Amino acid sequence: MSNFLKNVIIFFVLTTLLLVPALADTIPVTKNATIQAFENAGFQVNDGKMETVDVLGMYNAGISPSCYGNNPTAPYMTFKVPKAPGQTGNNSLSDAAIEPDNAGLWLDFHMRPDEAFVYVGVTPPECEYFSYADFLSVRYFPDTDEHRRVYASLEDTINLDRLKAEPAYQSGVFSKPIIVILTADKHADQKARDALLSAGYPENIIHTLTVPGPLVHLGLDSKTDTINSLHRVALFHNETEGDAYMNSTPGIVYRLTPENESEPDYYDVPNLIPRGTGETRELNLMKDVEELRAAIIARHGTDHVEDLTTKVWLFDGYDAIQRGIDVLGESRDTVYLNTTETTLGDKPGEEIIVYGVNHAATGKATYANFGLYGDWALNGIGGISNKDYTGSAEEYLPNNPNAKYLYVAKISRNDDGKNTTSVIQSGVGVSGIEPDEPCFVGYRAYVEPETGVSPAWSELVYDRAMKITP
Numbered sequence: 001m002s003n004f005l006k007n008v009i010i011f012f013v014l015t016t017l018l019l020v021p022a023l024a025d026t027i028p029v030t031k032n033a034t035i036q037a038f039e040n041a042g043f044q045v046n047d048g049k050m051e052t053v054d055v056l057g058m059y060n061a062g063i064s065p066s067c068y069g070n071n072p073t074a075p076y077m078t079f080k081v082p083k084a085p086g087q088t089g090n091n092s093l094s095d096a097a098i099e100p101d102n103a104g105l106w107l108d109f110h111m112r113p114d115e116a117f118v119y120v121g122v123t124p125p126e127c128e129y130f131s132y133a134d135f136l137s138v139r140y141f142p143d144t145d146e147h148r149r150v151y152a153s154l155e156d157t158i159n160l161d162r163l164k165a166e167p168a169y170q171s172g173v174f175s176k177p178i179i180v181i182l183t184a185d186k187h188a189d190q191k192a193r194d195a196l197l198s199a200g201y202p203e204n205i206i207h208t209l210t211v212p213g214p215l216v217h218l219g220l221d222s223k224t225d226t227i228n229s230l231h232r233v234a235l236f237h238n239e240t241e242g243d244a245y246m247n248s249t250p251g252i253v254y255r256l257t258p259e260n261e262s263e264p265d266y267y268d269v270p271n272l273i274p275r276g277t278g279e280t281r282e283l284n285l286m287k288d289v290e291e292l293r294a295a296i297i298a299r300h301g302t303d304h305v306e307d308l309t310t311k312v313w314l315f316d317g318y319d320a321i322q323r324g325i326d327v328l329g330e331s332r333d334t335v336y337l338n339t340t341e342t343t344l345g346d347k348p349g350e351e352i353i354v355y356g357v358n359h360a361a362t363g364k365a366t367y368a369n370f371g372l373y374g375d376w377a378l379n380g381i382g383g384i385s386n387k388d389y390t391g392s393a394e395e396y397l398p399n400n401p402n403a404k405y406l407y408v409a410k411i412s413r414n415d416d417g418k419n420t421t422s423v424i425q426s427g428v429g430v431s432g433i434e435p436d437e438p439c440f441v442g443y444r445a446y447v448e449p450e451t452g453v454s455p456a457w458s459e460l461v462y463d464r465a466m467k468i469t470p
């Protein structure tokens with residue numbers, strides 16, 4: 001998209017959201033009035049934006065150390081914000097090298113303990129899933145005198161499922177105004193909230209992402225944590241509307257720094273929504289999955305079949321923070337499973353067959369998908385979701401009434417024109433995977449309807465994959 005067209009879209013979104021009530025449910029509050037309200041509350045105001053993250057492009061440009069195990073069927077947006085007033089040290093991640101307009105903006109940020117960030121924007125157009133989340137991004141470890149990425153979630157998300165239950169979104173949750181305050185300080189949260197109300201924003205669209213004081217080391221020097229926020233969106237119902245949203249700036253992020261620094265009243269670590277319902281109906285399909293495996297092998301031949309073992313890939317953020325490990329910006333809205341490593345060569349007929357239980361069909365997830373990942377860059381490629389593979393197992397098990405709950409899909413170098421085939425290229429950097437590169441299949445199952453977070457691992461039949469090499 002050209003810079004001119006991109007700027008036109010940005011202007012359209014911001015004016016309809018912030019200047020005139022041209023669309024249903026928009027809030028007629030100007031940016032100037034919003035800034036004035038924050039300044040009246042004693043904040044210095046610097047603004048940034050919410051914008052798409054080019055995960056693969058950042059890795060290609062040497063900006064980021066990996067692609068963070070990106071979900072190939074769900075793009076990401078993030079806060080891009082300036083440094084705090086008086087901050088001299090750098091944050092760790094900026095995409096200005098590939099997006100020159102973002103010079104001076106950062107995707108992760110040191111924050112003063114009494115600061116707040118306020119996102120004023122609109123929710124996505126109709127889609128299967130979206131959420132807003134906050135993370136501990138990079139931490140300094142004094143014992144080894146090094147900075148390491150932890151990228152761990154700090155609480156449950158604000159997501160589509162839970163917003164639907166709120167009065168402000170009873171008439172619909174898509175393309176609606178939303179405000180998200182990100183802060184560690186209860187005082188800053190209340191001051192920002194009061195300022196928004198004085199400017200004319202309704203209280204019932206304001207939400208808070210808390211940064212729990214006991215879990216973080218906040219400050220503006222290089223030995224404090226950096227924080228990050230992600231906006232995930234998956235499976236737009238209208239691709240044109242979805243592309244327009246992802247290529248726009250759907251709102252402003254205000255960095256609010258109190259004029260007079262004060263002792264913060266930290267938020268405690270929040271209680272988390274328990275995963276799982278105790279409902280194990282999927283486990284009754286284990287024998288059907290074995291029957292499906294046999295049918296796949298019978299169809300594709302037994303020359304060489306390598307079963308890939310599925311295991312839990314990423315655990316929760318609180319586990320990662322305690323152990324100081326990298327969990328790649330995980331979310332409690334999904335389970336993360338992956339397989340043991342293999343390679344996808346370019347021999348004729350060499351392919352990876354992915355199969356198992358369709359978690360959306362059983363009602364254990366709102367949507368589910370998989371992708372192929374290169375081991376070196378953790379780059380998610382291809383990606384097939386339940387929208388593509390629903391009903392795909394019935395041709396393998398025509399006489400099995402449970403086949404409607406199963407699926408079969410394929411990862412291949414060759415395009416057979418089927419929407420259940422993920423075609424993997426080589427020679428295109430992290431947009432593909434080389435024939436000799438170690439790789440694995442990664443699976444997600446998002447949001448159990450009864451809980452609003454992911455299903456429990458123990459209540460799912462793990463997705464499976466086999467590599468076939470004729």
